[in-house]
Amino acid sequence: QQQVKQSPQSLIVQKGGISIINCAYENTAFDYFPWYQQFPGKGPALLIAIRPDVSEKKEGRFTISFNKSAKQFSLHIMDSQPGDSATYFCAASIGSGTYKYIFGTGTRLKVLA
Amino acid sequence: DTAVSQTPKYLVTQMGNDKSIKCEQNLGHDTMYWYKQDSKKFLKIMFSYNNKELIINETVPNRFSPKSPDKAHLNLHINSLELGDSAVYFCASRPSGTGEETQYFGPGTRLLVL
Numbered sequence: 001q002q003q004v005k006q007s008p009q010s011l012i013v014q015k016g017g018i019s020i021i022n023c024a025y026e027n028t029a030f031d032y033f034p035w036y037q038q039f040p041g042k043g044p045a046l047l048i049a050i051r052p053d054v055s056e057k058k059e060g061r062f063t064i065s066f067n068k069s070a071k072q073f074s075l076h077i078m079d080s081q082p083g084d085s086a087t088y089f090c091a092a093s094i095g096s097g098t099y100k101y102i103f104g105t106g107t108r109l110k111v112l113a
Numbered sequence: 114d115t116a117v118s119q120t121p122k123y124l125v126t127q128m129g130n131d132k133s134i135k136c137e138q139n140l141g142h143d144t145m146y147w148y149k150q151d152s153k154k155f156l157k158i159m160f161s162y163n164n165k166e167l168i169i170n171e172t173v174p175n176r177f178s179p180k181s182p183d184k185a186h187l188n189l190h191i192n193s194l195e196l197g198d199s200a201v202y203f204c205a206s207r208p209s210g211t212g213e214e215t216q217y218f219g220p221g222t223r224l225l226v227l
Contacts, residue, residue: 043205043219046216049215095212095214097168098169099207099216100158101158101216103155105154105155106155
């Protein structure tokens with residue numbers, strides 16, 4: 001119940017294409033869903049986050065789509081650039097108590113120039 | 114620079130040794146975390162402190178002991194290091210308050226046990 005399943009494990013996209021990464025969860029108590037971006041040798045950094053009261057959130061080229069009934073959410077990167085090549089993690093947390101993050105297993109994205 | 118910082122950045126040591134990793138944040142946050150990232154990049158929570166009080170203690174060998182001298186610092190001491198402890202350890206912090214759920218990560222400490 002505490003797992004967050006992320007797919008695909010790796011993704012290769014052409015420059016200018018759309019990158020899509022999917023996550024699914026079981027625990028309906030989760031109410032905060034961030035996406036983190038991690039470059040090699042660096043710590044994860046928040047990219048964008050959503051709460052379950054909205055179905056979509058967009059920030060620049062990055063969009064989260066959220067499907068509460070299906071317990072799924074996804075990250076879309078529009079006009080993917082070589083500089084977007086990184087590992088992406090979805091996560092889920094409960095907005096009270098410890099605010100513990102449960103991370104997905106990560107997706108290694110490579111955008112070809 | 115306002116940030117979460119960790120020292121050392123790299124740590125190479127022999128099996129059986131004891132080592133410490135330090136974390137400091139100058140963001141004014143109340144809650145700090147330790148995560149372990151294994152060779153497959155999987156990120157797993159280990160510990161969390163809120164205002165010097167331990168609030169998360171996951172299933173971690175008791176060779177790992179966190180210590181928070183004040184709310185800006187969270188250190189991790191590891192006794193009797195084993196090969197399987199080789200990983201990247203990340204510290205993170207979060208502001209207090211309802212709705213403040215973003216965690217800010219440090220640059221990581223790469224531990225290699227030989």
